[in-house]
Amino acid sequence: MKIASWNINGIKARHDVLIAWLKQEQPDIVCLQEIKSMDEVFPGGEIEALGYNVETHGQKGFNGVAICSKLPFDEVNRGLPMLAQSTIEDPQARFIEGVFSFNNKVLRVISLYLPNGNPVDDPRKFEHKLEWMDRLHDWARSRLDLEEAFILAGDYNVIPQNEDCWDPTVWQGDALFRPETRTRFEALKNLGLTEALRSSSDQSGIYTFWDYQAGAWPKNHGIRIDHLLMSPEAAMNFVGCDVDKFVRDWEKPSDHVPIWLEYESPN
DNA sequence: ATGCCTGCGGTTCGCAGA
Numbered sequence: 098m099k100i101a102s103w104n105i106n107g108i109k110a111r112h113d114v115l116i117a118w119l120k121q122e123q124p125d126i127v128c129l130q131e132i133k134s135m136d137e138v139f140p141g142g143e144i145e146a147l148g149y150n151v152e153t154h155g156q157k158g159f160n161g162v163a164i165c166s167k168l169p170f171d172e173v174n175r176g177l178p179m180l181a182q183s184t185i186e187d188p189q190a191r192f193i194e195g196v197f198s199f200n201n202k203v204l205r206v207i208s209l210y211l212p213n214g215n216p217v218d219d220p221r222k223f224e225h226k227l228e229w230m231d232r233l234h235d236w237a238r239s240r241l242d243l244e245e246a247f248i249l250a251g252d253y254n255v256i257p258q259n260e261d262c263w264d265p266t267v268w269q270g271d272a273l274f275r276p277e278t279r280t281r282f283e284a285l286k287n288l289g290l291t292e293a294l295r296s297s298s299d300q301s302g303i304y305t306f307w308d309y310q311a312g313a314w315p316k317n318h319g320i321r322i323d324h325l326l327m328s329p330e331a332a333m334n335f336v337g338c339d340v341d342k343f344v345r346d347w348e349k350p351s352d353h354v355p356i357w358l359e360y361e362s363p364n
Numbered sequence: 365a366t367g368c369c370t371g372c373g374g375t376t377c378g379c380a381g382a
Contacts, residue, residue, distance in 0.1 A: 106381085107371050131381085133372065158372055159380070213382060216366080254382070273382065308382065309369035320382080352370080352382080 098199070099123070100206060101341075101357035102250035102323055104130040104306075108139060108163075111351055116143050118344055124357060125167045126195075128208030128250040132161035139163065154193040162208040162251070164195040172196035177209070177232050191229070202246060202363045204331070209233070209251035214272030223272050226254070230281040237288055246331035246363065249290065252353065253324050255282045257292075260301030261321035273322060286326065293325035293338035293358040305340055306353045314345055323356045334361045 101124040105111040108129070119127070127149075132139065134155045141151040148167050154175040155161035164170075177192035179185065191210040196203065211233070214226030233249075240247055256274045259265040268274040286292060294303065304319025313319065327335055336359035344354045 110371055131371095213380085215382065268382095271382075306382075310382095311368050313369095322382080 098125045098360045098362070099357055100126045100128075100248060100250065100325070100360055101355045102128040102130070102208065102252075102325060103355040104210070104252040104323060104351060104353035106131050106133075106351040106353065108132040108134045110349070112140055112143070114344070114347055114349060114351070116147070117347070118341070118355065119144065119147055119149075119165075122341065122355075122357075124355075126197075126206050127165045127355075128206065129163040129165065130161075130208060130210040130252045132163050133158060134161055152193065152195060154190045156188075156190040159189075160210055161190045162193045162210050164193055164206060164208050166195060166197065166206070168197040168199065168204075170195050171198055177229070177236060180228070180232055180235070199246075200362045200364075205240070205245060205247035207247065207249050207251070209249065209253070211251065211253045211255065213254050214275075214278065217270065217272050217275060223275075226272060227277055227281065230278070230285070234281065234285050234288070237285060237290065241288060241328060244330060245328065246334065247328045248331050248358070248360075249326040251324070252322060253282065254322055255279065255324070256320050256322055257282055257324075261303070263302070263304075263318045263320070268320070273320065289329055290326040291329070291332040291335070293327060293335060294321075294340070294356065296332070296335060297338040303340060304342075305356055307345060309352050323353055325356060325358050327358075331360070334363050335359075336361050
């Protein structure tokens with residue numbers, strides 16, 4: 098089974114590219130980010146016609162996540178819980194969890210869109226990113242207690258290591274590369290989550306994002322910020338992971354490309 | 365250098381993204 102994650106940067110602008118990629122690559126579950134659409138106007142008809150069930154958590158204009166799955170949803174949970182002391186709801190749509198049955202075992206798949214966090218001197222931005230990562234950490238810890246298979250897929254807006262960007266000096270000080278950001282990503286993995294791509298390859302220069310500006314794509318000035326993390330129960334069924342870099346060359350591309358993993362049936 | 369694109373909302377410019 099193929100499980101993918103892709104920040105499509107607007108479902109209305111990317112609809113036809115998404116359909117073409119679904120037809121060609123035929124993933125079983127796809128986590129989308131930045132759908133930039135409200136749930137009631139999400140154009141899911143053609144996706145459903147290809148055999149997918151579609152669940153969205155959208156908002157007007159910005160953010161928004163979705164999961165398209167050939168497996169039927171047993172349960173859907175929208176929104177990352179706030180920290181215990183908070184009394185307000187998260188106004189930004191950045192998190193959706195689908196619960197599936199795969200060979201009679203629970204499989205949870207999450208599509209997340211972690212805040213960018215720039216500029217770092219604006220607490221509404223960078224502090225919000227760090228707080229969101231702390232909430233994700235708490236959420237993951239509670240899910241790990243269930244001892245079930247889950248895959249945390251999405252646009253993390255985190256460059257984990259120097260080798261994950263074309264020029265680390267350019268990204269020094271950026272919210273995607275700040276020590277506070279990277280240590281939180283490491284702390285999340287230290288709970289016992291396995292990063293799919295780094296289980297397949299230790300190569301430098303594997304990227305999932307190239308900016309539209311300054312000829313970043315033809316110069317290969319990319320960064321690796323879209324990640325697939327697996328719980329121990331999911332990692333046992335992990336087969337391999339790759340990035341569909343070729344999609345960046347298609348007409349009217351997203352600035353991100355899909356990342357996917359192959360998942361075998363649990364015993 | 366925080367813009368050199370792009371998408372979106374809602375109108376033709378401002379904001380966000382990374």
